[in-house]
Amino acid sequence: MFLDRFSINVLTRSMIYAILAITVDLLWGFAGILTFGQAAFFGVGAYATAMLLTHVGSSPTLIGVALVLAILVPVMLGLIVGWLSFYYGSTPIYATVISLVFPIVVTQLIYSGGTLTGSSSGLVGYFGLPLGLEGFFRLSGICLVIVAVGALVFVRSDGGRILTAIRDNETRCAYLGLNTQRIKILLTTVLAGVAGLAGFLYANASGVVAPENTGFVFGTELVVWTALGGRGTVLGPVLGTIGIDYLSASLSGELPFLWQLVIGALFVVMIIVLPNGLAALVTRLTRRGRRHAPASAGPELVAEAPVHHKKKIEGPLLSIDRLEKSYGSQKVLEDITLDVAPGELVSLVGPNGAGKTTMMRCLTDGKETSGGVIRIAGQNIAGLVPNQIVALGVGRKFQVASVFESLTVAECLRMARAALDAPSFVTASDRLGLPSAAIEILQLTGLDRLLSTEVSLLSHGQKQSLELAMVVALEPRMILLDEPTAGLTKAERTTIGTILKKLTNELGFAAILVEHDLDFVRDISSRIVVLHQGRLVLDGSVDEVVNSEIVRTIYSGGDHV
Numbered sequence: 001m002f003l004d005r006f007s008i009n010v011l012t013r014s015m016i017y018a019i020l021a022i023t024v025d026l027l028w029g030f031a032g033i034l035t036f037g038q039a040a041f042f043g044v045g046a047y048a049t050a051m052l053l054t055h056v057g058s059s060p061t062l063i064g065v066a067l068v069l070a071i072l073v074p075v076m077l078g079l080i081v082g083w084l085s086f087y088y089g090s091t092p093i094y095a096t097v098i099s100l101v102f103p104i105v106v107t108q109l110i111y112s113g114g115t116l117t118g119s120s121s122g123l124v125g126y127f128g129l130p131l132g133l134e135g136f137f138r139l140s141g142i143c144l145v146i147v148a149v150g151a152l153v154f155v156r157s158d159g160g161r162i163l164t165a166i167r168d169n170e171t172r173c174a175y176l177g178l179n180t181q182r183i184k185i186l187l188t189t190v191l192a193g194v195a196g197l198a199g200f201l202y203a204n205a206s207g208v209v210a211p212e213n214t215g216f217v218f219g220t221e222l223v224v225w226t227a228l229g230g231r232g233t234v235l236g237p238v239l240g241t242i243g244i245d246y247l248s249a250s251l252s253g254e255l256p257f258l259w260q261l262v263i264g265a266l267f268v269v270m271i272i273v274l275p276n277g278l279a280a281l282v283t284r285l286t287r288r289g290r291r292h293a294p295a296s297a298g299p300e301l302v303a304e305a306p307v308h309h310k311k312k313i314e315g316p317l318l319s320i321d322r323l324e325k326s327y328g329s330q331k332v333l334e335d336i337t338l339d340v341a342p343g344e345l346v347s348l349v350g351p352n353g354a355g356k357t358t359m360m361r362c363l364t365d366g367k368e369t370s371g372g373v374i375r376i377a378g379q380n381i382a383g384l385v386p387n388q389i390v391a392l393g394v395g396r397k398f399q400v401a402s403v404f405e406s407l408t409v410a411e412c413l414r415m416a417r418a419a420l421d422a423p424s425f426v427t428a429s430d431r432l433g434l435p436s437a438a439i440e441i442l443q444l445t446g447l448d449r450l451l452s453t454e455v456s457l458l459s460h461g462q463k464q465s466l467e468l469a470m471v472v473a474l475e476p477r478m479i480l481l482d483e484p485t486a487g488l489t490k491a492e493r494t495t496i497g498t499i500l501k502k503l504t505n506e507l508g509f510a511a512i513l514v515e516h517d518l519d520f521v522r523d524i525s526s527r528i529v530v531l532h533q534g535r536l537v538l539d540g541s542v543d544e545v546v547n548s549e550i551v552r553t554i555y556s557g558g559d560h561v
């Protein structure tokens, strides 16, 4: 009713770009994957449409085929790019480099495509959807609203919180049994399809496609718009993209020689004044308001019957046979042989550098060992990755509490159940089902009253207890704990000790505890194993070990070997 033709034209384009910026934000803002490659998926969708309509012809059926191709081809490329970026062992910087290389490759293919792709001139003059200027404006607006609402519903759902969990602490996700590689590949693939849909809209609305639509310069612009609008908020990239694209288009007409300088200066001011973007400022203000408001009670805690590991195991739960680990020529673990049965609480003690943490790592990652065999519940774990070992019934608590800082206590606990109890990707549940042992830990430590509190606001001791509750929520058969009492008060230590005794004596969990506090170890262990210089030097009852000459010599700094 009130926009002129110029504004309708520019805003149509801006809204299509905003759809693309939402995909960048889901990847970067929510899942922490910095990507410059969304422009390439967009370009592939746009070129698939334009090439089909130019070379095959235009009809309602062919436009339908173009739509399918514009989504399907980017989806297939997304699967390949996702796999290349997130195979096991790849690093975040590697994924970002792939996202830079991919648009360069696509752009070069378009340049060398001759008449098929129109080379540097692009493709123009094909007949797409028969909608006028206003028709495309409305269609783009409707698509943007659908994508934005879909993204909002997803990121606020229980399943959508997995993206934030991956961004916060991917290692913890893997040790909760989640296959983070697969989740990231799936996300890349689906968002490549959405970018392709935006490409289809663009090719129809603008009537022209050019190599610049696929390049990493455009990919970088999308990242900048997302950052300025507000990373990690769905509203931010929409505001940032529409605002800056519209402003750039207006200024380029009115100030042809100055507009880039004005936009550049605006970028600098925005980054200094609002480093987290415009929408993040709004979120911070609303969150501050919420902090002063009385905290909501959070979801209702419900005791769930165990769904996991009902089968009885014959023989020891953990069996280590001549385990070895070397870093280059340095042997860190040598000839370790040890069995642990259900219900045992075995403490692993030894001076600094004895190899205790390394041994914990070998028990939870089948690619860590250099020799020997480790069996858990009878299965050789050689070559298995952490999430596969978690599925065998192993829960690991790290030395420094490994939780998700931007999630609430309840959301962290829900993450711990995600591998067993698939969460909804549409809704956020108001009940939280946990094994009764995990609920008991929450009640003993008072965390049951803090379910809706953000983890970054918890004390060190509360985070340690939360991590223990998360590990127990996995329904493991065996828990590995690396110095769970480090930095805790006397009262907190006693609580953790009580919990561990209950888990092993009454509930039949096996536990391996790495600990320096010998008084704590003496109070709760059923057996103590002493490591020294990578070798197992003693394995016996609490009395045998505490009164042994070897232990006294090692702890007084002597060398018995």
Ligand SMILES: Nc1ncnc2c1ncn2[C@@H]1O[C@H](COP(=O)(O)OP(=O)(O)OP(=O)(O)O)[C@@H](O)[C@H]1O
Pocket: 327, 332, 350, 351, 352, 353, 354, 355, 356, 357, 358, 359
């Ligand atoms: N990634 C690595 N590369 C090379 N050497 C390593 C690596 N990780 C550990 N080490 C070495 O392995 C040895 C055992 O280390 P580890 O952390 O397992 O000991 P620890 O008994 O847990 O000690 P602390 O009680 O201090 O935690 C040390 O000599 C350490 O320097």
